[in-house]
Amino acid sequence: MRFNLTTLGNILLILLVGGGLWLVERHELIGDYQIYIVKLIFINAILALSLNLIYGFTGLFSLGHAGFMAIGAYVGALCTLLPEQKEMMWILDPIIWPFSVLHTPFWVAVLAGGVVAMLFAVVIAVPVLRLGDDYLGIATLGFAEIIRVFIVNMSSVTNGSLGIKGIPAEATLLTCYVWMIITLIVLARLLFGNFGNVLRCIRDNEIAANVMGINVFNYKVLSFCLGAFFAGVGGALLGSHLSTIDPKMFNFLLTFNVLMFVVAGGLGSLTGSLLGAGIITILLEWLRAIEEPMDFGLFEIPGIPGMRMVVFSLILLLIILFRREGIMGTRELTWKSLRRLGRKKA
Amino acid sequence: MKLGKRLAGLAMLALTLGFAGQAAAAEPIKIGVYLPLTGQNAFGGQLELEGIQLAHKQMPTVLDRPIELVVVDNKSDKVEAANAVKRLTERDKVVALIGTYGSSLAMAGAEITEKARIPGVGTSCTNPLVTMGKKYYFRACFIDPYQGAAAATYAFENLGFKKAAVLMDMTNDYAVGLANFFSRSFKKLGGEVVASLKYSSGDQDFTAQLTELIAKKPDIVFMPAYFAEGAIIMKQARELGATFRLMGADAMDNPDTVKLAGKAAEGFLHTTFPYDPTMPTMSGEAKKFTDAWKAAYPEKDTNVNGALGYNSYFMIYDAIKRAGSADPEAITKALAATKDLVTPLGTVSINATHDAEMPVGIIEYKDGKRVYVGEVTPKQ
């Protein structure tokens, strides 16, 4: 690694924000509600980054993200729950060994969530990555649904549709942040090197990549599995963050949510994914206001339940119609671009 | 221009007056409500909200302070439910909260209230896990094992059926819980469960499962479905010439069940909470609720979800009154001590696991009408 000013700036920024978050959490500088939203943003950012790797950088139209998240979340939950908790909660069928006694530290659980998701991704990748475009989308969507059906039916491992609750809330603000930074650094190091060029080449012109002697299929599998790994990590964090999971929450709407972060931020832009996750998560929260009765002093509008989703889908539609490349397009927010922006303004 | 200024002046005046008016009144007690007003469970959430709002209209003040309801939609989504509760406890500073229809949503909410130390009362979240190990969460309903056992008791003892089968939505915690506990109790009582068939949420074709059930010849099929689905199951069963009786649970308790199922509802049974407009003997409190409902929503029939919403509000109202304070800790203590509270749903006591204890009502559809045939207390 060339040690230059930019790297130094990045490291400083990461440490500064991390330190700030640590202080905030330690001294409860902001309310629980705000911390909750910020954590959600970090987790959503991990999910957005991982999907961006698969779709934005490699061009693999995968709609199976919710499936990998589900695997991560369930593995994470099974690893962190206390054996007594499991015994009490599995009221349909008793939980089977070895899951009944499994108990690991949180970081192992998150890592395990990612690894198991990745293993499933390998199995899925080999048959379906030969498909193109929409067919790949549908096949991965199908796999995500298959995973969900199995989670529902294997109640001696997953507690079936009853779900799991009381997952230890070990995904603190700082933990979520650290995992997001790890995701960001790993992806940035990979994508802004030769590996990234290969992936972009596959995305833009697969035939050309083939002609250049690139083993397209291997690279696709690699990218897909890495994305699945981070989706699993995100799922494990989400489970701990919400403290309860059930198979229903991992339906295909969840994948579309993540896809929305990526598209809003810009396909093929890492910093765009961060922005997209942040803005849409906040927007969804902020839009709650429009469902409340509004009091204008002289007259009052009664709250209309459901308006929020109407407005939200309209906004989504407007973004896609009028700024379809998203916030960042394929550009990145870097020190250089900031400096350039500053100069332009001055 | 001039007119604009004058209008602005008027608006300012109105605003000032508004603020002055608010300042004069006692500070309101805020109670949060989080319900699925949109999404898959929207119908249940809306019914319960109507019940809560009715109760609020009936009992608008406590301890000489007005009560303010803060209603938030949880979109039938867990993440949203957790967010909604966060917002209610953090930003709106509610002293207690009501919600929600749907157990998985309530579980997400209960985790947050536990941390925030704000008491919550579930409306119709019947999954036993909701209040398990929770100090601050209660519910206005009984739980699935209790109701499943009651259904089994009624089928075995009162109706004398020896062969049962179950048909359940595998993806629905409510259905899976009830069906399992029904089977367990029915076997314990000495009956036989000849088949257990499954489907998934959103399925609307049950002909394959029903054909299979017809071949197994049970006396009764227990299908703890939601009413819309249940009505379709009844219709399809009738079309296929099924002769077994069908039995559902409280989610079938909806004025629309008979509208949706039509003639196919004949002979259908379901368990429910002990309230019904057709009850032969209605307690004073139940009558009061029925009359108030008819006055407030003349175009709508009373229903059990409305009653549960009403009860949830009533339980908190009663707890605040008994505690003599709107402090969350005091309300929690008072809620836990709720005993023999006379409500539209009978006399309610909160037990050690924070569930409301009450008998289980049985509804039967006879000649196109729903009839409240009695109450049953489960035998294990």
Next chain:
Amino acid sequence: MTLEMFFQHCFNALTLGSLYALIAIGYTMVYGILRLINFAHGDILMVGAYFVFFGTFAYGWPWGLAAILAIVGASVIGVAIERVAYRPLRDAPRISALISAIAVSFFIESLAVVVFSGQPRPVLQPEWLISEWQLGQVRIPTLTAFVPAMTAILVAVLLFVVYKTKPGLAMRAISKDIETTRLMGVRVDNIIAFTFCIGSALAAASGIMWALRYPQVHPYMGIMPGLKAFIAAVFGGIGSIQGAVIGGLALGFVEIMTVAFLPELSGYRDAFAFILLVLVLVIKPTGLLGERMEEKI
């Protein structure tokens, strides 16, 4: 399993399958021409069903009239969606159009919740459909026979339009090469609007039949049938009308027969459908009857 039961299952499967087939055709037509997964298709189905509900239940119109008005109304909505949400994105990357389709689908669903409320509502069934025939042990409700018959008629009409009329010719031409077709003097925009009109009319027709068979309407009723029918369309080879029919019927049979032959695995029913889909895609990536699309260099 007795022979009677088997026939009963077959009849059930035929009814379910023809409903899937009818919905799948709408997907396939739009996809064949624009290469766009029209996610709003299931929601147009819902809107059509609601129109009939309001027509018959709230205003007391005769069934036929309500059905015709519903089909017309849904077609207008379909064309409007194309104009507003899809046409501006015709040259955009595929993902944009897809997201737009999802946004439209969300929009219709949430608007339906606001306007119609989330409460499921009962649908009146016309008297003449409620009777049933008895063939030995097999019971066939008139409706169960009515659905496949209607599907067969609609498919026949559609095949006629696509293969025997001028607009049909233009539609097929657009699906091969949109630019060349434009150069040949075909008004591409009009033909695409026409396709959406037919697709939405079919969605409304299937919505009406869905609501007759499973007599209730609610704002989210289109999601599952839509998803399943889409799978059926991919299974049969998306872009091909015959493929959609075969795919729909096949999916209906798979769903019914897994429960019939493996009742203890009935909880895995959806997984079987998806596994079958993945298998078909892996063995024949364009579906059963799909045309191979040449990779353009």
